[in-house]
Amino acid sequence: MKTLKIAIQKSGRLNEKSVELLKNCGLNFENYKSSLISPVSNFPLEILFLRDDDIPEYVQDGIADLGIVGENVIEETEVEVSYLQRLGFGKCSLKIAVPNNNNIATLADLNGKAIATTYPVILGKFLKAQGIESDIRTISGSVEISPGLGLSDAICDLVSTGGTLKSNGLKAFADVMSSEAILISSKATESNDLVQELIQRIQSVLRAKETKYVVLNVHKDNLNAVTALLPGVKSPSVVPLAEADWVAVHTVIPERDFWDRISQLKQAGAQGIVVMPIEKIIL
Ligand SMILES: Nc1ncnc2c1ncn2[C@@H]1O[C@H](COP(=O)(O)OP(=O)(O)OP(=O)(O)O)[C@@H](O)[C@H]1O
Ligand SMILES: O=P(O)(O)OC[C@H]1O[C@H](OP(=O)(O)OP(=O)(O)O)[C@H](O)[C@@H]1O
Ligand SMILES: [Mg+2]
Structure with a gap:
């Protein structure tokens, strides 16, 4: 069977999480900073660091079958690829920001103004859709510094915590797009069996990340009240304990409503609650 190639970022914001995801999928490979290509020893896959x-x-061109990259970069390069899976990391927003002491108050105020960005394609489309004509100045990094240097009136760059904007005396003004890391493939390889196998593995890792494994003890009198609060993968497992009339309940809980559920379970009579991370969930 043909060996697949997956392209991930060599270094930067997405590198570590991309490597971690692939390792959690059970793929064995070396991650030397100096090697730009690394074979996977237990799956027909090579990792390209780009x-x-x-x-x-x-x-898009089929040099790599798969890739992990930010949605912002995909949109900016205007490629024809298939979006296979949103990966839940590298979350950020592309925003227009202006200096704090600026009188730009509405999008229309950007008419005739200079906006510095690394994302001229996305910004150009956004402004066109809003009927705004600005002077887009493309620079390749440190965008936040440009208004202070007199190079632009506004910027359009990625924001997550907002710390970089703040420390450069800027405030976010308009949202252009939100982004996260995405698994992409070329249109031609989307249905390949190995690609499908890899997607299944990635989804089982992502699913596991969103949930916790919970074991708790409850008196039989309170069992119905407790199980009513537990969705589980199918339904919770109930195991008798050595102590008469007591059972242990095993289930999974979505991470997002974890603390709410735990306090509801305690109120319903759950005791000795143990919470554990899950490695994979295969449906
Ligand atoms: N502040 C942020 N918080 C979260 N995700 C971010 C942030 N900034 C960027 N990202 C996401 O991570 C991706 C990679 O960001 P990074 O800054 O490492 O890119 P880069 O400097 O262009 O790297 P490269 O050297 O590979 O060209 C971005 O395209 C975006 O999708
Ligand atoms: O809202 P914040 O949390 O402050 O993040 C925003 C910053 O993160 C990104 O740059 P990065 O730090 O990845 O450096 P780079 O410019 O070298 O790519 C982005 O270009 C912003 O400058
Ligand atoms: Mg880059």
Whole structure:
């Protein structure tokens, strides 16, 4: 069977999480900073370590079968690829920001103004859709510094905590797009059996990340009240304890409503609640 190639970022914001995800899928490979290609010893796959900007085109052109890259980079490069799976990391927003002491108050105020960005394609489409004509100045990094240097009136760049904007005296003004890391493939390889196998593995890891394994003890009198609060993968497992009339309940709980559920379970009579991380959930 043909060996697949997956392109991930060599270094930067998405590198560590991409490597972690692939390792959690049970793939064995070396992650030396110096090697740009690394074979997987237990799956017909090679990992290419690239600059993120190059990943969408490598995938579109079939040089790599798969890629992990930010949605912002895919949109900016305007490639034809298939979105296989949102990965839940590298979450950020592309925003227009202006200096704190600026009189730009509405989008219309950006008419005729200079906006510095690394994302001229996305910004150009956004402004066109809003009927705004600005002077887009493309720079390749440190965008937040440009208004202070007199190079632009506004910027359009990625924001997550907002710390970089703040420390450069800027405030977010308009949302252009939100983004996260995405698993992409070329249109031609989407249905390949190995690609499908890899997607299944990735989904089982992502599913596990969103849930916790919970074991708790409850008196039989309170069992119905407790199980009513537990969705589980199918339904909770109930195991008798050595102590008469007591049972242990095993189930999984979505991470997002974890604390609410735990306090409801305690109120319903659950005791000795043990919470554990899950490695994989295969449906
Ligand atoms: N502040 C942030 N918080 C979360 N995710 C971010 C943030 N900034 C960028 N990202 C996401 O991570 C991706 C990679 O960001 P990074 O800053 O490492 O890119 P880069 O400097 O262009 O790297 P490369 O050297 O590969 O070209 C971005 O395209 C975006 O999807
Ligand atoms: O809202 P914040 O949490 O402050 O993050 C925003 C910053 O993160 C990104 O740059 P990064 O730090 O990845 O460096 P880079 O410019 O070298 O890519 C982005 O270009 C912003 O500058
Ligand atoms: Mg880049």
